[in-house]
Amino acid sequence: MVAPLWQKLETLEQHLDRLDLAVNTIMKHLNITIPGSASDTVQKVTLGSDAGDKVSSPTLTGPYKYKVLDHGKAEIRVLALNGTNDESQEISGSLVHISLEDKQTSAVKRYNALSYTWGEPKMNRRIVIDGHIFFVTQNLENALRQMRTRASRTAGISGDGINQADIEERANQVMLMRRIYKSALYVEVWLGEAVEGSALAMDLINKIGRPPIRGPGQKEVLYPEFSEAEVRQHWDSVRLLMTQPWWERSWIRQEIALGVRTQVFWGEYSVDFDTLSQAVMAIEYADSLGHNIPGAAVDRTKQSPSDQLVNLSFYHHARGIRTLRKNTHRGHAFLALPELLLHSRYCKATDERDKIYSMIGLADMEIYRLSPDYQLSLHEVLKSTARAILPKKKGLRLLGACQNPDRNHNLPSWAPNLVDHWKYHPFEPDDSQHFISTAEPQVEFDNDAMLVKGVIFDSVSQLCKEKVPTDPTPEEFDDVYAAWHRFAEEALAAGHLDESRFKSLPSINRNKEFFWLHFLSTNRTTSRYLKYSDDDKTVLLPEREDGVKMEYMGLNLKLARRYLLPGSSDLELHPLRRIRAALKKYGAGRQLGLCADQKTLVLLPGDARPGDLVAVFRGASFPYVLRKVPKDIGSADQDETVLVGEAFLPEDGFNMAFSFGNRATSSDVIRVI
Structure with a gap:
């Protein structure tokens, strides 16, 4: 009973607000001034520095009617805020149409774009646009209030206005976002x-x-x-900064990736985004040194099952x-759309379809031929996106x-599951070393089955019992590493690994690192900084900082350590x-x-x-693990599999898989449902 009553009170309050505004409008029309009001104030509508003065319009009753945008001219709506000398005054302004195609329109180069998140989804604040009341979130x-304050000291203020109720307009404006x-x-x-903590965080960043600058x-x-x-x-303080809700929203990726000049505001404090990016690199550096970071430990007994899937560092979104x-x-x-969607699964969106649509502006649509369609359901969007991507060059990377494999959310196992949390972090493909098959992919579809040319490389015969915890300490990393090395040694001793066939396998016991x-690391070049003792080639020496400086070019590593590591930390x-x-x-999440x-x-x-298949697809960056579908579940007359996930082989296994992939014939077709 409480919630409906509260909603009714809110509705009543909104009606009273409108009545109050209507009374004010009538009194203005009769030239009656309410004592203590600011009704005679002349305000300035600023759209860049070329806008003129305009008296604020009286508040109107009735719903606001959007003027139709000319999509042929790539028109957008820009909110031009009225200036004021009184910061407490209600936000007001006008929606102005401008064309992104009109190169003579100076306003196109003079608007500022706002990147924000709704915050608490409660429309309990109001602004006035062209005389009409709009209810918005407090955030x-x-x-807008902060932007208006800054605009009064600098240039104009603007923001895009989309009629969310118009599905066709919404889709069209989504395609213009990258240009906006x-x-x-x-x-x-x-x-x-x-x-509390904002000032310290922004100062530290x-x-x-x-x-x-250091130099002569x-x-x-x-x-x-x-x-x-x-x-x-x-x-x-930096953890508080980088866990604000804005960082995890899907749409902001495009907004920041394309913005030439970007400033981050937290209340009255601000920092240039490029400066913030460098600070993220400093945080990553300090974290990579292997010390126990203050406040990073998680009480696993209090974690929910979803928390135990895979842990994200607090700066993961900022780094992405x-x-x-x-x-x-x-x-x-x-950017390649498959790789963009690997980013997007980490994000949140009010409409889950926007995990796709928020990314297509960063990809080349001449290749993928996708466009927003909000009339499609989520699973239809995910399947149609996969169909558009998988047959393309590098398209099989989407399978990561x-x-x-359980085909939740009415999805086939080959469609990107952007709904659930990651079970493990996807591999990051590198064209110079991860193409297990250099041939073009050959992918077709038969209803909800993917038909992909490839071969079965082998099956999984044995698994190591020890797994990496979702939020391990440095000591737990060492324990898993030791357990995995023992597993490999025992397999070598039992003849399950044939060292006569694999030139690199003796290094499991000598120069094993x-x-x-x-x-x-799935990277052949990572070990270039490892050094062994001259008198005993099995003794690994502490890493020199010269290599670290090359990785974190532009940072003052000593300064970063002073701010982010206790003085008692061992700097070796x-x-x-x-x-x-x-x-x-x-x-984490792998075995x-x-x-x-x-x-x-x-x-x-x-x-x-055990028993799962390891397959090599033509045109793939990595091998993939497949699981046979029982005949009573799949098609009765065809062998079918579900996709479990990516796999990775050591270099000699990779070379064998590469030869397997290139010998696949036209008849080697694997059916994945």
Whole structure:
């Protein structure tokens, strides 16, 4: 009974507000001034610096009627806010149509784009647009109020206005989003109102993300000293910053990747996004050193089953957005849609279909031929997206976004499951080393079955019992590494790994870190900084910092350590630092297994089972684990499988799989449902 009553009170309050505004309008019309009102104030509608003065319109009753946009001219609506000298005054403005095609329109280059999240989905704040009341969330009203304050000191303020009730317009405007944000003078990110810790976080980001210049003729850098309690406070503040709801929303990826000049605001505090990106790299560096980060430990006894799937670092979203912005070269390069959808599964969206539609603006639609269609259901959108991507070059990388052998949500196992949480982090493909088949993919569809050319490489014969915890300590990484090494040694001794066939396998016992780092990181170049003792080639030496400096170019590593590591921390890099980092990146949710026929180790999904098949598809970056479907469940006259997930083989196994993939014939077709 409480909720309906509260809703009725809110509705009544809104009616009273409208009546109050209507009375004010009548009194203005009769030239009657209410004592203490500001009804005679002349305000300025600013659209860039060229807008003129305009007296604010009286408030009108009735619903607002959107003027139809001319899609042929790529028109958008821009909200031009009325200026004011009184910050407490109600937000008001006008919706102005501008064309992105009109190169003579100076306003196109003079609007600012707002990137924000709704916050609490409660429309209990109002603004006035062209005399009509619009009810908005408190977070949006706060953002507009801050933008208006800054605009009164600088240039104009604008934001795109979409009629969400018009499905056709909504789809059309989605396709224009990349042009809207790329053409904006500034993209202003609004994280929300400042809270306790905001000032410290933004100050810290500015200091470690924009360190003082060091070089001949430059002032000597003074490195501060902090207690362990102060360092803990630093981590708490940046964790608070990077766990604000804005970071996990799907649409903001496109907005930031394409915005040439982007400023992040948290209440009255701000930081340039490029400075923030550098600070994220400093945080990643400090985390990679292998120390127990203050406040990072999780009480696993209090975790829900969903929490135990795969752990995300608190700066995961910030790092992902930084990567997108870097790889698009701020909007000058398209990205592969399969890789974009690997990002999008980490995100949240009010409409789950927007996990697709928010990403297509960063991809080349001449290749994928996709467009937003809000009349399709979610599972139809996911299936049609997969059908558009999988047959294309590098399209099979989309299979890393599935992780759905049980075919939940009415999806086939080959369609991207962007609904559930990740079971494990997907591999990051690298064209120089991850193409297990250089041939073009050959994929067709038979209703909800994917027909893909490929061969069965082997089956899973044995699994190691030890798995990487979802939120492991450095010591737990070491325990898993030792257990996996024992598993490999025992398989070698039992003849399940044939060292006479594999040149790299003796390195399991000698210079073993070279083998394991290549394997666990899926990267042949990661071990270039590993060094062994001259008198005993099995003794790994601590890593030199020279290699780390190359990885984190542009950072002042000493300054980052001072702010983010307690003074008592051992600054000597741990010999197994890179092994730990590889297990942290790809280990959680995965397990180590053995393929007996080909006598090779294999890195498998955590839900793989003995008897599962390891397949090589034409045009694929990685092998994939398949599971046979019982005849009473699948088609009675055809062998069918479901996709379990990605796999990875050590280098010699990879070379064998490569030869398997290139010998596939036209008759080698695998049916995946």
